Amino acid sequence: MDGFYDEGTLVAVLTTQPLDRLLDYRAPEGGCFEGAFVEVPLGPRKVLGVVWGPGRGDFDYAKVRSVIRVLDAVPMRDELRMFLERAGDYTLTPLSAMLRLATRAPGLGDAPSMRKIYRLGDTGPERMTDARRRVLEVLSDMGGLALTQAELAETAGVTPSVIKGLAKQGAVREEEAPRDTAFPRLDPGYGGKALAEDQARAAGVLREGVASGRYGTTLLKGVTGSGKTEVYLEAVAEALQQGRQALVLLPEIALTAEFLTRVEARFGAKPAEWHSGVTVTERRRVWKQVAQGGAQLVVGARSSLFLPFRDLGLIVVDEEHDTSYKQEEGVLYNARDMAVLRASICSGRVVLASATPSLESWANADAGKYTRLDLTSRFGASALPEMRTIDMRGQDLPSNRWVSPALQAAVTARMARGEQAMLFINRRGYAPVTICRACGHQIGCPHCDARMVEHRFLQRLVCHQCGETVPKPAACPSCEAEDKLAAVGPGVERLAEEAAELFPDARLAVLSSDLFGSARALKAEIETIAGGGADIIIGTQLVAKGHNFPLLTLVGVIDADLGLQGSDLRAAERTFQLMRQVAGRAGRAEKPGVALLQTYQPEHPVIRAILSGDEEGFWKAEAEERRAAGMPPYGRLAAVILSSTEVQEVFDLGNAMARQDAPLRRLGAQVYGPAPAPIARVRGRHRVRLLVKAPKGVALQPALVEWAAQFRLKGELRMAIDIDPQSF
Ligand code: ADP
Numbered sequence: 001m002d003g004f005y006d007e008g009t010l011v012a013v014l015t016t017q018p019l020d021r022l023l024d025y026r027a028p029e030g031g032c033f034e035g036a037f038v039e040v041p042l043g044p045r046k047v048l049g050v051v052w053g054p055g056r057g058d059f060d061y062a063k064v065r066s067v068i069r070v071l072d073a074v075p076m077r078d079e080l081r082m083f084l085e086r087a088g089d090y091t092l093t094p095l096s097a098m099l100r101l102a103t104r105a106p107g108l109g110d111a112p113s114m115r116k117i118y119r120l121g122d123t124g125p126e127r128m129t130d131a132r133r134r135v136l137e138v139l140s141d142m143g144g145l146a147l148t149q150a151e152l153a154e155t156a157g158v159t160p161s162v163i164k165g166l167a168k169q170g171a172v173r174e175e176e177a178p179r180d181t182a183f184p185r186l187d188p189g190y191g192g193k194a195l196a197e198d199q200a201r202a203a204g205v206l207r208e209g210v211a212s213g214r215y216g217t218t219l220l221k222g223v224t225g226s227g228k229t230e231v232y233l234e235a236v237a238e239a240l241q242q243g244r245q246a247l248v249l250l251p252e253i254a255l256t257a258e259f260l261t262r263v264e265a266r267f268g269a270k271p272a273e274w275h276s277g278v279t280v281t282e283r284r285r286v287w288k289q290v291a292q293g294g295a296q297l298v299v300g301a302r303s304s305l306f307l308p309f310r311d312l313g314l315i316v317v318d319e320e321h322d323t324s325y326k327q328e329e330g331v332l333y334n335a336r337d338m339a340v341l342r343a344s345i346c347s348g349r350v351v352l353a354s355a356t357p358s359l360e361s362w363a364n365a366d367a368g369k370y371t372r373l374d375l376t377s378r379f380g381a382s383a384l385p386e387m388r389t390i391d392m393r394g395q396d397l398p399s400n401r402w403v404s405p406a407l408q409a410a411v412t413a414r415m416a417r418g419e420q421a422m423l424f425i426n427r428r429g430y431a432p433v434t435i436c437r438a439c440g441h442q443i444g445c446p447h448c449d450a451r452m453v454e455h456r457f458l459q460r461l462v463c464h465q466c467g468e469t470v471p472k473p474a475a476c477p478s479c480e481a482e483d484k485l486a487a488v489g490p491g492v493e494r495l496a497e498e499a500a501e502l503f504p505d506a507r508l509a510v511l512s513s514d515l516f517g518s519a520r521a522l523k524a525e526i527e528t529i530a531g532g533g534a535d536i537i538i539g540t541q542l543v544a545k546g547h548n549f550p551l552l553t554l555v556g557v558i559d560a561d562l563g564l565q566g567s568d569l570r571a572a573e574r575t576f577q578l579m580r581q582v583a584g585r586a587g588r589a590e591k592p593g594v595a596l597l598q599t600y601q602p603e604h605p606v607i608r609a610i611l612s613g614d615e616e617g618f619w620k621a622e623a624e625e626r627r628a629a630g631m632p633p634y635g636r637l638a639a640v641i642l643s644s645t646e647v648q649e650v651f652d653l654g655n656a657m658a659r660q661d662a663p664l665r666r667l668g669a670q671v672y673g674p675a676p677a678p679i680a681r682v683r684g685r686h687r688v689r690l691l692v693k694a695p696k697g698v699a700l701q702p703a704l705v706e707w708a709a710q711f712r713l714k715g716e717l718r719m720a721i722d723i724d725p726q727s728f
């Protein structure tokens with residue numbers, strides 16, 4: 001077989017340690033395969049690594065140490081290694097850091113951990129009770145298959161002690177089995193829905209693509225509620241049928257539970273899950289089963305792109321426009337783009353699904369790089385919500401009130417009909433600003449250039465940049481006046497307070513990420529809402545995405561102008577997406593929905609585009625503007641963030657970099673800045689930003705490396721390069 005190294009041959013090993021190169025080792029006793037996970041000595045330590053290729057041998061052989069052991073894990077496939085290399089080159093990330101992303105499996109290579117499983121025993125129990133009978137019935141229904149203690153206890157509705165008791169008497173058999181078992185098989189022929197005509201056409205195209213076994217990306221653009229999920233599940237079915245694996249990326253963990261239920265209804269069993277809310281033991285199981293092929297479908301967060309799939313045939317990126325796909329710390333990558341890269345390496349398909357695609361994907365489809373499928377009407381009888389503005393000029397609302405009389409009346413009307421209403425504001429906490437009415441001082445974060453946001457639920461002021469929290473002071477920290485601190489502006493918690501006064505009889509559900517201790521609590525609340533257990537839903541960003549609330553017929557946006565402030569070139573795109581997305585929550589069942597947007601600038605072109613629903617027109621205008629400015633997706637952009645505790649140091653380096661820009665100028669690229677970064681101080685570090693704008697199609701990364709290499713980072717100075725930054 002290819003890529004096998006006999007004992008004693010030199011191999012180059014990539015470790016997860018922050019070293020800039022591969023290290024030579026001797027293959028261990030019994031030899032090893034390329035891609036093998038190994039433990040190697042590094043100084044006094046043992047570290048994890050992967051055999052990356054043949055050793056270079058530019059070192060005295062006698063001094064080369066041996067691989068300690070080969071771990072019991074499926075060797076990393078060429079495809080994944082190539083993906084890590086290419087993704088590292090693209091994002092300018094050292095390969096060792098890329099490997100860390102791909103080895104986030106706890107206890108990799110440890111012996112499998114065991115757990116107890118139960119089957120029906122040979123004898124009856126000494127004394128029969130109701131609980132015992134239920135256990136025995138469940139096991140006898142299993143036809144000889146075993147259940148874990150948790151499964152058995154839950155299905156039979158008994159406590160574990162009942163099972164233990166039966167085991168002691170021999171009425172059930174207790175055995176040890178490895179924990180890392182395969183996932184139940186998914187059946188592509190199970191539970192398929194009859195598709196509407198346009199759905200069937202789209203599903204047919206996607207299935208054909210998957211069946212072709214060749215790379216390709218499709219933008220599946222469908223209005224909210226058009227049945228995109230049902231359509232791309234058909235592509236998943238095709239992958240399963242071909243014996244290949246599939247991955248579905250979701251932008252938000254809170255959406256997973258509902259999605260898993262849909263997968264179960266479609267394929268008869270639940271898939272594997274991979275995100276920060278998954279337990280350590282389960283993560284380890286998923287990682288192994290993905291490598292062995294025992295997990296056919298993974299539903300997860302962006303980090304699932306780095307799992308060791310045996311044969312990945314399809315990646316779906318749901319809500320592909322969502323900004324949370326961009327990882328903003330550590331390795332700066334965009335999961336949407338990395339999905340395309342990974343699929344192109346493993347001959348897989350990508351489906352980018354969205355009601356409001358990113359301008360990047362829209363343009364790629366326009367240029368013919370992606371195919372595009374459109375679903376233009378909602379599934380079944382439900383119609384798209386009607387959208388209207390409420391002009392807030394001259395509304396004369398009392399201070400600290402944000403719900404206009406028109407919106408209030410609309411909500412009241414819904415409640416009278418037993419329907420649900422949603423009030424949306426894209427701001428967490430109680431109030432964005434805390435100001436002293438005596439001296440005008442605004443309370444800011446001690447470490448960042450950001451205001452402290454009052455969170456009444458937590459009874460603290462919180463910095464949304466660094467997470468610093470302090471109790472709300474009684475006196476002004478600046479002038480020491482007592483009882484003069486006032487909350488200014490609305491946040492979701494304050495809106496909830498207003499709603500409680502305006503609608504005293506309503507059952508309110510407040511959804512904001514910091515009000516829930518766990519994903520489970522949030523899931524429970526979402527189910528309660530979907531089941532009609534609330535009259536008014538008050539929420540942030542969290543409620544805008546993907547949820548299905550059948551009784552919801554009214555969405556009221558408190559401040560539609562919020563995202564239009566500031567100078568970010570993407571502001572229009574973001575606002576357009578968010579408003580259309582949140583409006584799309586309304587009227588998903590039979591009853592028609594309405595979205596009301598409170599705005600001070602009803603004539604603003606973006607607000608008008610949102611209302612008219614002329615999406616193609618909006619994208620074209622946006623695209624023209626970006627093209628004229630040479631901005632993405634019609635030009636390339638990279639941001640260099642310099643930071644230090646010393647403000648002078650960062651500007652000095654920034655200025656030097658702006659002057660010595662020959663490697664970039666050669667490409668026709670321009671350097672802008674240095675300017676204070678969008679948040680100029682975070683965690684006590686001053687930040688300045690240089691923006692590099694380059695024509696499309698040039699080799700930007702090598703030039704950036706050459707440029708940056710001219711400068712030494714002394715002392716506290718740090719540099720981070722963000723390819724394709726989100727804000728510009
Ligand atoms: P989208 O992902 O485009 O927002 P969904 O796939 O969530 O839309 O579909 C919206 C609703 O319509 C869901 O409740 C879904 O179950 C239902 N639905 C979509 N297509 C079908 C179908 N072919 N048959 C039955 N119900 C469907």
Ligand code: ZN
Pocket residue numbers: 445446447448450463464465466467468682683
């Ligand atoms: Zn802070």
